[in-house]
Amino acid sequence: MKTVSNLADLRASLDELRQGGRTVAFVPTMGNLHEGHMRLITEAHKNADIVVASIFVNPTQFGENEDLSGYPRTLEEDKKKLIAEGCQLLYTPNTADMYPEPDLTRVDVKHITTLHCGASRPGHFVGVATIVLKLFNQVRPDVAVFGLKDFQQFKVLELMVQNLFLPIRMIGVDTGRADDGLAHSSRNNYLTADERERAPALNRILRDTAAAIQSGEHSFAQLTRQAKERLTEAGFTPDYFNISRRLDLEPAGDDDRELVILAAAFLGRARLIDNIQVDR
Incomplete structure (x- = not known):
């Protein structure tokens, strides 16, 4: 698995991997990977020739008094898990590159983002939609794979893809669970x-x-x-x-x-x- 951290290297690596018309499935994550994430990688392999993952702890989806600074960052362990699952390319951008100054643009999927988690975490889904659209534009995948544990997030992103005519097939994967039913998180x-x-x-x-x-x-x-x-x-x-x-x-x-x-x-x-x- 190759790891890149800037857009130029990402694009160059993707151009090489796509030779011969091979398709790309993309699994965006915030890292601290667990069995649920590995299920997404497995599903991605079933739906495209190349699997690309990203790890980026996105600051704009965290609200006040939420756990941005304490969010677990376990990059080296994450890499080992991705390699074991056959991921071909890992993208690990930094915050300055993902939110260059002046940082004036946000993606707001109306109404659905004010319900449920959106009511409890105002602005959360604006941050999610914004970063996922940025990543989609950088990776330009044929397929994107997300877990359905956050069912609302999947519906928000699915609606964004539909509304903006993005040429990406969205796949939702059933929630991975421990033997006692607790969702992996x-x-x-x-x-x-x-x-x-x-x-x-x-x-x-x-x-x-x-x-x-x-x-x-x-x-x-x-x-x-x-x-x-x-x-x-x-x-x-x-x-x-x-x-x-x-x-x-x-x-x-x-x-x-x-x-x-x-x-x-x-x-x-x-x-x-x-x-x-x-x-x-």
Whole structure:
């Protein structure tokens, strides 16, 4: 695997790799890679000839009092994992190159970014959309692969690609999980031993709520209230627990059939997110 850190070297490496019409799949990350990221690399291999990953801790998607300075940076370990999975090219740009002065441009996908995580983290998805568009323009992939643990992020980026006519096929990969159901996340590193034992309750509560809906329960408000109560009893501080339409992430109604339940909750230092899709 070759590692490059500036745009000129990235473009030169991509020109070489693309010879013969080979296609490129791109997996953008913030590093501190885990099994969930490796699932993305595996899926990327299935959908293109060349796999390119990036590692960049993006400052514009962190809000005030969030963990930018403390976000784990484990580049050497990340490289070993990517090499083991057969990634051909790693891009590790720096902040000054990604946000050159004057830094005046942002990408704002309206409305959907104000829901769920967007309501709790104002400006977060502007930062996400901005950096992903920059990376897309630099790498110019045929395919981009993202995890569905952050279902809202995937929907935001999918909408951005559609609205801006980007020639990129978006692929969402089901959430990778530990044996007890906890979604793989870099922020799991913040959990104490006791919190790690409690953490799978988030996924259990999501699954129980989905089962209730599939069994015919229509009172989404009651299900939401019960879920938040259970999260609190398990030691979480709920951020949100929302039963939504899968299409646009708006609140689900009685006539909606394709749903997603989105949840975020604090457990100690960690803010954990998860979701489950439900068909009625």
